[in-house]
Amino acid sequence: MNIPTTSFPRVVIIGGGFAGISIAKQLGKQEVQAVLIDRHNYHTFQPLLYQVSTGGLEPDSIAYPIRKIVKDYPNFYFRLANVESIDAEQKNVRTDIGDLSYDYLIIATGSETNFFGNDEIEKNSMVMKTIPQSLNLRSLILENFEQAILTSDLEERNALMNFVIVGAGPTGVELAGALAEIKKGILPKDYPDLDTRQVKINLVQGASRVLPAMSEEASEKAEDYLQSLGVDVWKNLRVTTYDGEWAKTNGKPIFRTATLIWSAGVKGATIPGVDGKEFTTRGNRISVNEFNQIKGLDDVYAVGDIACMQSEVYPDGHPMMAQPAIQQGKHLGKNIVRKINGKEMKPFQYYDKGSMATIGRNKAVVDLPRFKFQGFFAWFVWMFVHLFFLIGFRNRLVVFINWVYNYVRFDREARLIIRPFKNTKRR
């Protein structure tokens, strides 16, 4: 990997998500040699991926070059690589660009889509965990409308205009809201030769309410907002199979759809060597103690979505969201410095800043620790918070301008099929 050996201890960080970047910021100017490894050369602002899929934002606006983040840190190295396995005994990381030994290893690999073992759904459904995946979904949605025009078979046409979103967490809810706005504001103008009233947006939720991680109040309001936008909300319903045409459920309705979006769950993105029953708990997350240390591997830490730090308040670990990742990353970075300096590490305390989700234009639900609110003001707060947490001045500015433009003009101009998903001959 061409990393020089120095007298500084070497900290290897796997993953440049919210957790990995937070750690990097803490270690950047310390007397350590840090190596950050990611399979992308950019940090992805995942909470806005659904806006990329729906043409509201350009993909590059929510990505930020990792090299630009670490460029001011001496003794900091970035490597673009896939990590293949970890040998904790030899203190070695194996990647597709070679091996790397470490003194301290931080696993910040985040999460990946959980299909709960259903290979058929995995093969035929769309997901939104990375920018390329979100762009694939954007292409597919647009390609389906182009195809809907061409067919005279009404059933087929309706299937092409029928969207099934499985899972009503923030991703599913926000995507459903965005699609509903597109149905109303853009499709009738873009496709005058289609009866776009036939476009259906189904949100299928296994639990008894949408946004189950939020308050009952937020769930109720979110469902109201979705319904007023014309989204069909199906609760207590699970999609059991999807062959690319028919989505069967454990209940009455079955859906004929050309687009099934799976946002029904995530699981820890483990790496061979620190995986399996020995290390992981529910949701394939790695069990860690209050210092983010992995049991039995003193110098290996897990942080963010991949880490499950059980406590009395959080018996299943912290929620798999940006805030715990950012806070854990910052805390762990400081703890590593403490440890290297022979000081005692401090236990992590999560400060719940609340959670939120937006549903279309003007509407959002916000749960703060002390009070909850919904509607227009909540939507304003949602936007402000997301702009604040975006990395980089240019990204903030460009996202802000796109939002103002889209809001004023009822528009989403990035409805572009740059890399076709279905008809790859047209690439």
Next chain:
Amino acid sequence: MNIPTTSFPRVVIIGGGFAGISIAKQLGKQEVQAVLIDRHNYHTFQPLLYQVSTGGLEPDSIAYPIRKIVKDYPNFYFRLANVESIDAEQKNVRTDIGDLSYDYLIIATGSETNFFGNDEIEKNSMVMKTIPQSLNLRSLILENFEQAILTSDLEERNALMNFVIVGAGPTGVELAGALAEIKKGILPKDYPDLDTRQVKINLVQGASRVLPAMSEEASEKAEDYLQSLGVDVWKNLRVTTYDGEWAKTNGKPIFRTATLIWSAGVKGATIPGVDGKEFTTRGNRISVNEFNQIKGLDDVYAVGDIACMQSEVYPDGHPMMAQPAIQQGKHLGKNIVRKINGKEMKPFQYYDKGSMATIGRNKAVVDLPRFKFQGFFAWFVWMFVHLFFLIGFRNRLVVFINWVYNYVRFDREARLIIRPFKNTKRR
């Protein structure tokens, strides 16, 4: 294709480039049925593709949805399709989504890269005629730097940091300038562990001067600017072979390079049925008369890059650039309306508004019909003209903001490998 038959004559336009869009604007509100076919669902602003390749602009900012352009036109249809052949006798167009008959056919397919029959170069070189191609080049450049870090073989490392641009028209010159700026402003910070002084940018030109279509004055100044930026300009030199590693020339220097960009020529993008010796002339362009009519096919027109309208002033046809395409498109649109209304068509007159090229920060060369100038003011004019001709308010605003940001911060934030070009496993 599901296009209804009406009493209006049907005009089929193949291609949504500068010419096709100009025609659409003329026909949009006339008593014709118009069908615009393109293989992309967006119009591409080709003059700024080199900025996409070099991370200065987001790809979506220079693309504009065609459906958004035509949405206000009644009797206007857009179809996303590849045209496969034309049967001028039967007045029929064959595409990958079915056949379509026409009353009037307008071929506005533009141009494609001309490798002059050199299959080896075609296979191994990069081009910049479409957004996906430009994104591929962006990925490759960044992947090469990531790879350069990893190798201890100095020769291989230098090859990864050696860029050979073949052809010094506006595309080649502007790309060389942008790469030189990146070498100076971004690479030393992004790659502290690389000796980026070893980065070489070679501009290889077969003719005796760069920008041969412009004035001698512009050529000289452009070459000065390039050299002061550290670009190696090779004149009277042709690249004859490139196997992916070695670029051989008809002269002394041979280049070991991992990135050869071919911008040495374009040719008309003809369609089977209206191609070959019967219809085309030099550069594979279709011969047309002063009404853009194709010889022997009264109701078939060619316009823009694909059309070669020979005249005394332009014995080889108009230059293959945006301006002739825009002007011909506008004129032909009006002529079609005249013809349908039984009026006489008017011959096309090209009004040369001049040409320009930019070379890095602060510098450009501008040839106007009556006077020529270079330097900072020319660069300002270049920016203003490009912003003006970009389609869409949002695109103009976002491009403008990116330019201001890049200028003030000496930066280019879209240095992202979203879809890897080499290591496709990382997709």
